[in-house]
Amino acid sequence: QYVDGSAFHHYGGNISALSQVRNAHPDKNIYFTEQWVGAPSNFAGDIQWHIEQLIIGATRNWSRNVLEWNLAADPNNDPHTQGGCTACLGAITINGSNISRNVAYYIIAHASKFVRPGSVRIASDMPSGLPNVAFKTPDGKKVLIVLNKNAGTQTFNIRFNNKNVSCTLSSGSVGTFVW
Structure with a gap:
């Protein structure tokens, strides 16, 4: 009665474990509260893995949120808690008055700009090589x-209410579509 839900990090195991916990306790919430990007970043590899596992994977497995760790750091990846991650790349790097956007910024941006608080996940098909997640916003x-995991450019259709639009994504690309 005093527990709202469970929080997860994804440093091992399978993201589908969130659904296993949800199925065992459907009256409780699921939260995804931490995943870090290591410095130096492999931008292409990091954005693909994090989009697939967290933005798509966590939310398709009942998570009400996704948080990247950490929000901001200096060029030395500081500050950090004693004993904590010394190589966690912030979503932004602050160097005096200069701010640089890193891969975690773009990972979260694909969702946070358009999937506003109060949005709910809705059903979407999962064609081979095109993991995706769909939402309905409060408005x-x-x-x-959508992430294109295929070796080449992929064309696919978005169908909704008897309307159809053809879209193309380059290999390794992420697209956010709003209508």
């Missing part, structure tokens, strides 16, 4: 986030 818009 009734639909948002679809």
Whole structure:
């Protein structure tokens, strides 16, 4: 009665474990509260893994949120808690008055700009090599986030209410579609 839900990090195991916990306790919430990007970043590899596992994977497995660790750091990846991660790349790097956006910024941006508080996940098909997740926003818009894991450019269709649009994503690209 005093527990709202469970919080997860994804440093091992399978993201589908969130659904296993949800199925065992459907009256409790699931939260995804931490995953870090290591410095130096492999931008292409990091954005693909984090989009697939967290933005798509966590939310398709009942998570009400996704947080990247950490929000901001200096060029030495400081500050950090004693004993904590010394190589965690912030979503932004602050160097005096200069701010640089890093891969975690773009990972979260694919969702946070369009999937606003109060949005709910809605069903979407999962064609081979195109993991995705869809949402309905409080103002009734639909948002679809798609990752192209295929070796080449992929063309696919978005169908909704008897309307169809053809979209193309380059290999390794992420697209956020809003209508």
